[in-house]
Amino acid sequence: MNDMTPEREDRVANLKGMGCARKRVEDARFTQGKGNYIDDLKLPGMLHGDFVRSPYAHARVLSIDTEAALALPGVIAVLTAKDLEPLNLHWMPTLAGDKQMVLADGKVLFQGQEVAFVVATDRYVAADAVELVEVEYEDLPVIVDPFESLKSDIVLREDLAGQTSGAHGPRKHHNHIFTWEVGDKDTTEAVIDDAEVVAEESMYYHRTHPCPLEPCGAVASMDKVNGKLTIHGTFQAPHVVRTVASLLSGIEEHNIRVISPDIGGGFGNKVGVYPGYVCSIVASIVTGKPVKWIEDRMENLMSTAFARDYWMKGRISATKDGKITGLHCHVTADHGAFDACADPTKFPAGFMNICTGSYDIPTAYLAVDGVYTNKAPGGVSYRCSFRVTEAVYFIERMIEVLAIELNMDAAELRRINFIRKDQFPYQSALGWEYDSGDYHTAWDKALKAVDYEGLRREQADRVAAFRRGETRTLMGIGLSFFTEIVGAGPVKNCDILGMGMFDSCEVRIHPTGSAIARLGTISQGQGHATTFAQILATEIGIPADSITIEEGDTDTAPYGLGTYGSRSTPVAGAATAMAGRKIRAKAQMIAAYLLEVHDDDVEFDVDRFVVKGAPERFKTMADIAYAAYNQAIPGVEPGLEAVSYYDPPNMTYPFGAYVCIMDIDVDTGVTDIRRFYALDDCGTRINPMVIEGQIHGGLTEALAVVLGQEIAYDDMGNVKTGTLMDFFLPTAWEVPTYETDHTVTPSPHHPIGAKGVGESPHVGGVPCFSNAVHDAFRPFGLRHSNMPHDHWRIWKTANGLGLHG
Amino acid sequence: MIPSRFEYYRPDDIRGALAVLNEHGDDARVMAGGHSLIPMMKLRMAEVPHLIDLQGIAELRGIAIDGAEISIGAMTTQHDLIAHAGLADAAPILREAALQIADPQVRYMGTVGGNVANGDPGNDMPGLMQCLDARFELVGADGTREVAARDFYEAAYMTARDDEELLTRIRFTATGAGYAYEKQKRKIGDYATAACAALISRDGDRIGSASVAMTNLSDVPVWSQAAGDALVGSTGDAAAIKAATDAALADIDPTGDNRGPVEFKKHVAGIIISRAIARALSRA
């Protein structure tokens, strides 16, 4: 080898490519307060918008008097539905094929609904003017319970009166939205009816909220001179926003530029299209000035995109020795006042049909009924792929209940039902093709790591001591094994508002051997600028530190469907690798020309092309980049760029095994998480440190949801948990130390074998924490209790089991 | 979350503050750390056209220890209470309780005066001050008076202080009794589901004195004379603790909220009271 050539491993290390725990390049600016979030944006002459919101959950709007507000100095306009109607923007389509009021049109359907939009020169004046808008309401009976809604004579959505069919088929009742069915109903029912053992359970997965630190907001700026509309906003899918804005406003798409600046967390909350966006756009068009709208925390919790609110009823059957034979699931899905769920069009309940979980269940059936109530619209996937958290919670609870029915250890029951390694690719009874997995290996590794047998012995001792009156603390061992389904998705069955769910990457190599890559996704904290550069570094041999990653500006980035549902790495990450390979293919031709050999006689080696069998003859990628721009090469165009639009052939299926050990004070309901072990298999690991960070974050949001985070309503439809005093957001105090571990089962169809990891810990974490609570009380007869497991509900469980003497 | 318009004043002495209070009466409010008042203003639940910031008044700050006599200026922060070594020796229950209030950021701003003057049943200092049998110094245009903490609270947000008076100092006598402040909350930064302060001293092998007070279990802090009486003269055995706990429970009147319904709160209160008494006894 040439003396000048560093050792191969040094060259690999220098790239900081895949597998390297490269430090996050974003953090320098975030940790120094130099991020640029929507509320940091101040444009010249910018106006401020604020909403008048309904205090009622259901009421007729008799009149809106804006006179006093308009008289306040500094107030420019007060928009109501009447003002939007001529533009046909008083209603807007939702992502789920329904429509939603932008501003109250005749009535309000949930507390906090947008009634009027005040525009003023100053944020404080806008807030004062909101108080001066006089709205006369006539309150109507409120329905907050979906079962009651389906029986009620009260018509919530008068605009749909007489429509017996919606975007997803027939409607059975005026408050019913759709029924979605998957699987074989008759066979499943027959199998369950004839089964040796059947376990049944009903569970409520409560309504909660993603609650990103930064709420939703936008700054719309209409330039009346050149006809260009620029919309800066907290958008998880900027290109989709551009297309939707064009379709709604009639402004040609090339005249709309959407920019997502730094986003302070999304978790699904920033996928939807909200009245605030529409109103700031209209206000900017009307005034010709930039208009900012940004929610406060209470508005965020009360009005933009909740998550969950699924009432799930399950039946699972098995043989006497625990082999599962069938699964039946019915969901009553509370969608609130408008169906604004963010799911691919053909999946009105998202990927709830992954509810057979990690198990080889031969027959299954799922039916979901969507229902209107007087609650906020939304139904986003809070740190999970579409409704996967609900699905995994359901099956992981059903497994525990079946274990009780069988009087069997729940770890063993899982083991005997896992899909075996040799069964992949595996066709599930509800229609998915699981790409790869090795569940038994992961499970055994997890149980060994925590000394499962030892824990069970300790727990038995504790129960005995409790019964003798020597302790008032019980111990729960929470288990969960999850399979996520992420990377939506193949255009053949995944679209949002008709837009296929591919994603993209465009790479441009500069003459001196550095590069910029732009993607159709947008980071909200996931660290794309770090990890996508690592993928490229490995693919094209240019150091990650020499690659800029840019996202979020629709004028420069290639079209893509954005970041949610753990799709960035499976889809845009694949596009990145594919674009890199196109670059490499051209680089190979250039290298061969420069080395005066045939294309096939050179091969890629970390950061260069070398002549096969003569490694001292090589051209580095920097040499090649320079030549690409500056040397006339016969038959080869100048320049070195590539773009890839990647339509994934399948979803990816990350999985994992979690164990939680929890102590519970029976008298006060206080829980203490003693240990949490998380094994994740996300296929090829791009950056272990970023993965670990994602797992810590996702587990913490799982803990939040399980132990107290909820959006609760009283009977009048008032939100009871509208501030962070009552809406639980854990701090470092409440969070245990997490132990992380992994196995690696690459995705066979993904160019680099990566599966996505950001949401796995949430999906797996929720049943794990919850199962720990249940497991603690299992010796005393508990089958199921609904989350959140806050102090008083745990106390109630203990009380109901007679543990308070 | 944006307050309505207000005038801002920052006097540098007590007289200056009283002058604004007298001029605007009901329309004026003093602000200490602002960590109860500002949220209320932002929610537009408190309308304060004239806001008097007390941060510039040096004479309202400081902790003075003269033997067993302790005097704490109203503007002393909860952080100051925690950090003051002399106070931790003389009356360690203050530090133990202050450490259970909110989080460090809130404690850097929140003051002891604001905490006791606020009248929010969720505040931890009022019950603690009743347990200590503290006195509050109130200064108004007509002069200075002292009101016992045990007589100060009338109803939620209603106290014996007149609108035109300033709470300037808190005084109490330290006793060296065994102490405990026990609090159950849902998370850091939360008000109590139930909390209890206990001070107990022994006289030989019997309990010589006992004081028990509770937080957030009624619309005012609750000092339970009966609970103390149940302990005094006993050995502090399980039966005595049970009797004291039962007596304290008879004095509370919790309301249901997101933390749980009344029956749960009563049950948890019983546990917390017993633990506070047991821990104070172990230190007596």
Ligand SMILES: Cc1cc2nc3c(=O)[nH]c(=O)nc-3n(C[C@H](O)[C@H](O)[C@H](O)COP(=O)(O)OP(=O)(O)OC[C@H]3O[C@@H](n4cnc5c(N)ncnc54)[C@H](O)[C@@H]3O)c2cc1C
């Ligand atoms: C997230 C959070 C969590 C919290 N958790 C707790 C908790 O667990 N326990 C707890 O006890 N508190 C808690 N608090 C409240 C905190 O301790 C407050 O700071 C405290 O209650 C009030 O003190 P302050 O100095 O901020 O008073 P301010 O908010 O300034 O004033 C409160 C009230 O007292 C009046 N006032 C203030 N000083 C005087 C004075 N010298 N004379 C007359 N009137 C006066 C004001 O006019 C106002 O009405 C929490 C606050 C927050 C924001």
